[in-house]
Amino acid sequence: MNYKSDKDLGLVLCSHCSKVSTIDVKICPRCNSKLKQRDEYSLLKTLSFSIIAIIFLVPANLLPMMYVTTLGVIEANTIFDGIVYFFQTKSYLIAFVIFVASIAVPIFKLAVLLYLLYITKYNKIELARNATRYYRIIKFIGKWSMLDIFVVALMIVMVQFENLSNISAGLAAVAFTIVVVMTMLATESFDTRQLWDKD
Amino acid sequence: MSENLENITICKDCGLVLNKPKVDYKHQFHCPRCNAIVYRFGQDYQVVLLFAITSIILFFPAIFLPLLSLEILELKQTTTLVETLLIFFSNGYTAISILITFIGVITPFCMLILILSILIPLKLGKDARFVSKPLKFYEHLLEWQMAEVYMISIIVSIIKLQKMATLSIGLGFYFFLGFLIMMFLTMSLFNPYDVWNDDELQK
Numbered sequence: 207m208n209y210k211s212d213k214d215l216g217l218v219l220c221s222h223c224s225k226v227s228t229i230d231v232k233i234c235p236r237c238n239s240k241l242k243q244r245d246e247y248s249l250l251k252t253l254s255f256s257i258i259a260i261i262f263l264v265p266a267n268l269l270p271m272m273y274v275t276t277l278g279v280i281e282a283n284t285i286f287d288g289i290v291y292f293f294q295t296k297s298y299l300i301a302f303v304i305f306v307a308s309i310a311v312p313i314f315k316l317a318v319l320l321y322l323l324y325i326t327k328y329n330k331i332e333l334a335r336n337a338t339r340y341y342r343i344i345k346f347i348g349k350w351s352m353l354d355i356f357v358v359a360l361m362i363v364m365v366q367f368e369n370l371s372n373i374s375a376g377l378a379a380v381a382f383t384i385v386v387v388m389t390m391l392a393t394e395s396f397d398t399r400q401l402w403d404k405d
Numbered sequence: 406m407s408e409n410l411e412n413i414t415i416c417k418d419c420g421l422v423l424n425k426p427k428v429d430y431k432h433q434f435h436c437p438r439c440n441a442i443v444y445r446f447g448q449d450y451q452v453v454l455l456f457a458i459t460s461i462i463l464f465f466p467a468i469f470l471p472l473l474s475l476e477i478l479e480l481k482q483t484t485t486l487v488e489t490l491l492i493f494f495s496n497g498y499t500a501i502s503i504l505i506t507f508i509g510v511i512t513p514f515c516m517l518i519l520i521l522s523i524l525i526p527l528k529l530g531k532d533a534r535f536v537s538k539p540l541k542f543y544e545h546l547l548e549w550q551m552a553e554v555y556m557i558s559i560i561v562s563i564i565k566l567q568k569m570a571t572l573s574i575g576l577g578f579y580f581f582l583g584f585l586i587m588m589f590l591t592m593s594l595f596n597p598y599d600v601w602n603d604d605e606l607q608k
Binding site (some may be wrong): 338394 | 558
């Protein structure tokens with residue numbers, strides 16, 4: 207099979223309205239968007255967002271996610287404590303959902319991102335088909351890591367009884383939000399077409 | 406270039422140059438190399454509009470009716486969505502309020518308004534170019550909207566709270582859940598690329 211990509215033929219696709227133009231056209235004649243065949247900083251952006259995410263992953267897992275005050279007693283909870291709590295109270299499904307959303311998904315996403323960067327950098331085109339599939343998976347599961355953040359935020363909003371019972375957010379919540387947003391930005395800025403380009 | 410630019414298309418995921426498939430409402434087309442969807446038609450605009458209008462109608466009772474009431478040791482607290490957010494802005498939990506309001510309330514509502522502002526002009530016979538700006542904005546929001554995650558996290562936090570306090574769920578809660586579900590359905594029925602495909606068909 208002889209495949210021809212847009213790079214070989216000097217064509218460019220409008221990302222907004224899917225119109226095909228030749229490479230010398232800079233503004234899409236149909237919808238006035240800017241045309242660009244590839245973003246040359248795409249790999250660099252993905253790499254830097256991933257590195258920031260990896261750095262913030264440490265405090266996100268070690269620091270307390272929320273402080274629960276009941277009758278004046280303050281209790282600090284990390285992400286992992288939450289999972290253990292649900293496991294002990296026999297809500298296995300929720301324990302599993304939180305474990306997947308807040309521990310498994312971010313780590314899996316970062317691993318896949320680094321793998322994608324490695325493949326692109328060293329031009330392993332024979333792996334591109336599977337790599338594209340992994341990319342679609344991390345793109346789909348990306349936002350589900352926000353689950354734990356929303357749960358904490360919603361609980362803070364719902365429970366406010368001054369000293370009697372009170373919930374407030376810890377620093378891990380901020381760190382974790384940064385991790386999730388950074389991995390989402392990294393996924394956004396990666397362009398799967400680069401996996402298929404031969405240089 | 407000998408080939409006519411009108412008759413070819415490029416796969417968004419792998420950059421493969423393809424012959425343009427004949428656009429048709431029943432089938433979808435996948436890229437032969439990377440299996441990405443090249444063409445797929447969503448629902449008819451009329452169906453999408455109906456769904457969007459239903460969710461907007463559900464939105465108003467959802468934010469004004471009492472959401473839930475909590476009881477710990479005879480202290481009772483009833484909240485509506487609007488009240489909660491207003492209290493929190495004044496209490497210094499600004500970041501959390503902004504997060505909750507934006508993800509749960511403002512973004513879904515904005516997206517519904519955007520869908521209306523795209524589809525109503527199209528229904529009235531305007532050109533696709535006319536709605537290009539809201540369409541672009543809609544596509545950006547689509548990547549960052551999290552209504553489905555929000556829905557699940559509401560359920561999780563309620564299960565968590567049930568262990569801490571006596572909790573009774575108000576009418577507003579059901580409206581809010583209904584709103585999120587309807588708006589999620591609206592999003593999945595509406596395919597923004599349809600606008601340009603239709604534009605091409607009409608020529």
